[in-house]
Amino acid sequence: MTKVGYIGLGIMGRPCALNLLAAGHELTVSTRTRSKAEEVLEAGATWADSPALVAEASEAVFLNLPDTPDVEQVIFGEEGIASASGFGGLLIDMSTIDPGRTSEIAGELAGQGIGFVDAPVSGGEKGAIEGNLSVMAGGSDTDFERALPLLAVVGERITHAGVAGAGQMVKACNQLLVGSNLMAIAEAMVLAERSGLVSPAVMREAVTGGFADSRCLQVHGQRMVEGTFRPGFKSELHAKDARIVKKMAGQTGTPIGAFDVARDALDQLVESGRGELDDSAVIEIVREQAAEGNPAGTDSPGLDA
């Protein structure tokens, strides 16, 4: 059994931490808001007052934090993991953050003898509770092999995508694909309903099973038909991930004109106070644009502008 640390006990972190405890690992935790740790402490975890103290008690520390600055703060901030005396262990970052910055963080930690694996996940709260998350991992072979037995507790489909940062890059691509697929389904459904020729539900049913088929069409397409937009995955979180995609696209000079439209729709959901809705609610933005007779949508400059 391994001495494991866990920092960040939100929707995703809490069930993962509980699964690590249930698998017999010794768990030390710390969170900014101590109340978030209560369930895990009751289940047998030990509290530590800082990330550094978590690291000193652990062979491997999991991070599950909202965004890039949070990860940097917990590692390099005051009483951060990098300041722990004698932690030569392994950091496993399950947050979804900037791939480029991840690669730099791993380099800085390597200089201090700290191993690093980025391990963002997909599968949502359900996957975290059931311990069958998909894990997209980046890191050296040595670090990945050390992390694998612990990752196998929280996930089922674990891919070693490459060097540190590769896991985050795969996650960014995943969020790009899902966002663009949602936008495509939204545009197709609004086109169908405005044509008066076929309902979105019938259209969806008719194209399922062919080349247009996708997990998003099956799952999110059905959510769009039902129109409740209960998450699922909140638009505000997808919008955050979309900013990471956009930043990487800017840094690498990659045109992502199609995804930009999805990203804008997610941003508009957030800006209009609907960030808590499932990301399938992008269809509402397309409907509103159509109702407003927005010319940008029907005559977008696209790639050749």
Add this chain to the structure above:
Amino acid sequence: MTKVGYIGLGIMGRPCALNLLAAGHELTVSTRTRSKAEEVLEAGATWADSPALVAEASEAVFLNLPDTPDVEQVIFGEEGIASASGFGGLLIDMSTIDPGRTSEIAGELAGQGIGFVDAPVSGGEKGAIEGNLSVMAGGSDTDFERALPLLAVVGERITHAGVAGAGQMVKACNQLLVGSNLMAIAEAMVLAERSGLVSPAVMREAVTGGFADSRCLQVHGQRMVEGTFRPGFKSELHAKDARIVKKMAGQTGTPIGAFDVARDALDQLVESGRGELDDSAVIEIVREQAAEGNPAGTDSPGLDA
């Protein structure tokens, strides 16, 4: 057995006609270029000199033509089907054409006592040869039920989507979804390769099975990894279908900003002499835009422009 007419014996029409013959139907055919009919004539079909003469010899006539004007010409042109003396049968249009115009054509034909079913398909040449095309049908219940035994010869998954035009509308949505999915995969793959963190092939493999999964990721994603771009479905045909989507979007005031980027990429393939390549070649356009440092791609105005 039914007396069936077939007009348009190209890549899709020829195998469908052969399957109708093999199923025991009496077949009369006509094509603009008689040589295209040879294989079907050798297999037992009868030649007629005009669409009108095909109709006069048939209870039901299939059309399988390139575009809307071709369908209009064959129906309403000189010696067209509508001018046939005494054809009170059924027209089954398997072409992919304008949904709005289809709905009008059906109305005009109904006035002459001619039944109409639009029945565009997906599944490609392979599906046509094997007789397992997906058929998206529109028309009255009566017309659809008359068409069904014949459609069942050429297809397997046959959806009655609604009134005349509904089949074309579903097909348009299908082509929108496939085009946008291809574009999303292209953007994700180019982003991955330019990041230097993970190869497109590994990224694709890692996200398959999760929410980003799609038939396009499995089939066209693999084609993008291989990079041969052997069709499959030619970019020039997808570009034609994209113009139908664009027209419907314009007529209905539906914003299709994300699909517009895919449509532009397909057009660029055609304009640069690569219209014969599989539509997965849109990744080449994204790569070229990236190499040119195109600012539109990385800072597209999107929906909120």
